[in-house]
Amino acid sequence: MTDTCKVLMIFPLFNANSFWNYKEACDLSGARYPAAPLGLITVAALLPKNWEVRLVNRNTEQLGDDDFDWADIVMTGGMLPQRNDALHIIEMCRAANKPVVIGGPxxxxxxxxxxxxxxxxxxxxxxxxxxxxxxxxxxxREGVFEAPMGKTDVTKSPLPRFDLLKLDQYLHVGVQFSRGCPFSCEFCDIIELYGRVPRTKTNAQVMAELDALYALGYRGHVDF
Structure with missing residues (x-):
């Protein structure tokens, strides 16, 4: 089997009244959406180097039939405020006869x-x-893959595929330094998903991510 695959990554719409959708701040700065999809571009970096990846953010751009025609497989997923659109994306994939992978919180x-x-x-x-x-x-062409909670060594996490982003569309770009949290805020599920012990990347990893953004010409706000 020739090991090639065309992966269409789709970032679902956030609900209009979501905390994550502060449109007025974007309008002031000329951005289309606050934050870039850091999770998907991290997943993209975990895929084989010879697989092709196309990213479509439904919050900033249109998803077309040509995207589905191009793809061998679709990857999507996100947070609770994206659930409605994530389920809709699954329906679209089924209608287009494209296998779909769902991940995220x-x-x-x-x-x-x-x-x-x-x-x-x-x-x-x-x-x-x-x-x-x-x-x-x-x-x-189907299956469930589950990781134990809070066990990932983030020092082995790859450099995200920042090159997949249309950087001018975003108010800020995220760099993840740690996962896990020692606090128990009643509105947050991080401790249930990633554990109570923060696991941190190395200084060298963070600097490499900043250097990668700089090399791509990005000079905007970075959110840690």
Missing amino acids: DVTSSPALYAAANFQVLGEAEEIMVDFIEAWRRGE
């Missing part, structure tokens, strides 16, 4: 709601992607 919390997806990736992707890629190469 919401499916990890509520996997039963996403049973229509071909694949579920539950937990942190670094622990899962090798198994998923091997399954895909074997010809499997």
Whole structure:
């Protein structure tokens, strides 16, 4: 089997009244959306180097039939305020006869709601992607891949694929330094998803991510 694959990554719409959708601040700065999809571009960096990746952010651009025609597989997922559109994306993939992988915080919390997806990736992707890629190469077209909570060594997390972003569309670009949290805020599920012990990247990793953004010409706000 020739090991090539065209991966269409789709970042779902946030609900209009979501905390994550502060449109007025974007209007003032000429941006289309506040934050870039850091999770998806991190997953993209975990894929084989010879796989092609196309990213469409539904909050900033249109998703077309040509995107589905191009793709061998679709990857999507996100947070609770993106659930409605994530489920809609799964329906679109089914209609287009494209296998769809769903991951991220919401499916990890509520996997039963996403049973229509071909694949579920539950937990942190670094622990899962090798198994998923091997399954895909074997010809499997459905499955559930689950990582133990809070066990990922983030010092082994790859440099995100910042090159997939249209950087001028965003108010800020995120750089992740740590995962996990020692606090117990009643509105937040981070401790349930990533544990109570913060796990941190190295200084060298963070500097490499900043250097990568700089090399791409980015001079805007960076959110840690």
